[in-house]
Amino acid sequence: MTPTSPAAVFWDMDGTLVDTEPYWVSAETDLIESFGGSWTHEEALQLVGAGLWHSARIIQAKGVALTEDEIIDALTDRVLEQLATKGIPWRPGARELLLELREAGVPTALVTMSISRMAHFVVEHLGFEGFDAVVSGNDVTHSKPHPEPYLHAARILGVDPALSVALEDSPPGVASAAEAGMVTIGIPFILDLTSSSATHLWPTLDGRTLADLAALVPAVSS
Missing domain, CATH: 3.40.50.1000 (HAD superfamily/HAD-like)
Structure with missing residues (x-):
C-alpha cells in the first residue's frame, strides 16, 4: 500500500x-404476480439500494402473504438462480x-x-x-x-x-x-x-x- x-x-x-438490479426486479415481479398483484418499474426503483427487510414489508403490502424472511429467501433464491444460469454480470x-x-x-x-x-x-x-x-x-x-x-x-x-x-x-x-x-x-x-x-x-x-x-x-x- x-x-x-x-x-x-x-x-x-x-x-x-x-x-444484478434487473434480476431483483424480475424476482420481485414474479413473486408479487404469483400472489395476484402487480409491480411496476417505478415501484421497483423505490427498492434499489434499500435493505431487504424494508423491501419485504413493501412487498407484503402488495399482497404477498409470506413472512419477511420468507420473502427475502424467495427473492434471493430467484436471483441466485438467474446468476447461476445467466452468469454474473x-x-x-x-x-x-x-x-x-x-x-x-x-x-x-x-x-x-x-x-x-x-x-x-x-x-x-x-x-x-x-x-x-x-x-x-x-x-x-x-x-x-x-x-x-x-x-x-x-x-x-x-x-x-x-x-x-x-x-x-x-x-x-x-x-x-x-x-x-x-x-x-x-x-x-x-x-x-x-x-x-x-x-x-x-x-x-x-x-x-x-x-x-x-x-x-x-x-x-x-
Whole structure:
C-alpha cells in the first residue's frame, strides 16, 4: 500500500460490483404476480439500494402473504438462480479496479444489503480473493441509508472511515457511506445521484485506477 492510498476501499455490490438490479426486479415481479398483484418499474426503483427487510414489508403490502424472511429467501433464491444460469454480470471496470487494489495491498470490504449467502456467492466467483471482509444485510441492525453497515465494516478492518473510500450506485448507499464519514464516490447506474451526498460522481469505474482513488484521500486527511 502506498502512502497516499486510501486506508481502505469499501464496495457496494448490487449495481456497483455486479449488474444484478434487473434480476431483483424480475424476482420481485414474479413473486408479487404469483400472489395476484402487480409491480411496476417505478415501484421497483423505490427498492434499489434499500435493505431487504424494508423491501419485504413493501412487498407484503402488495399482497404477498409470506413472512419477511420468507420473502427475502424467495427473492434471493430467484436471483441466485438467474446468476447461476445467466452468469454474473460484472459492472464495467469493477473487477479490474478491485484486482488492482488487492495487488497493491489496499484493504477492501464488500458492504451489501443482500443477505450473506448471496454476497458470498458473488465473492466466490470473482476469480481471485477480493475482500478482507464481507458485511451483508443480516450482519447489521440498521440497513442503508443508516451509516451502521459502513461503520461496522470499518471497525472490522480497523481503519479510519475518514481516510477511506466507498463506491456506491444508489441514494441509500451513498447516504450510508457519507454519513459514516467516508469519501463517497457515486457511480450512477439505474438512479440519478446528482442530488445525493456523494463526494464525487464518476460515470463509470471503467478505466479508473488506484491512483484515481488515492488522489481523493489528501482532501480528507489534510
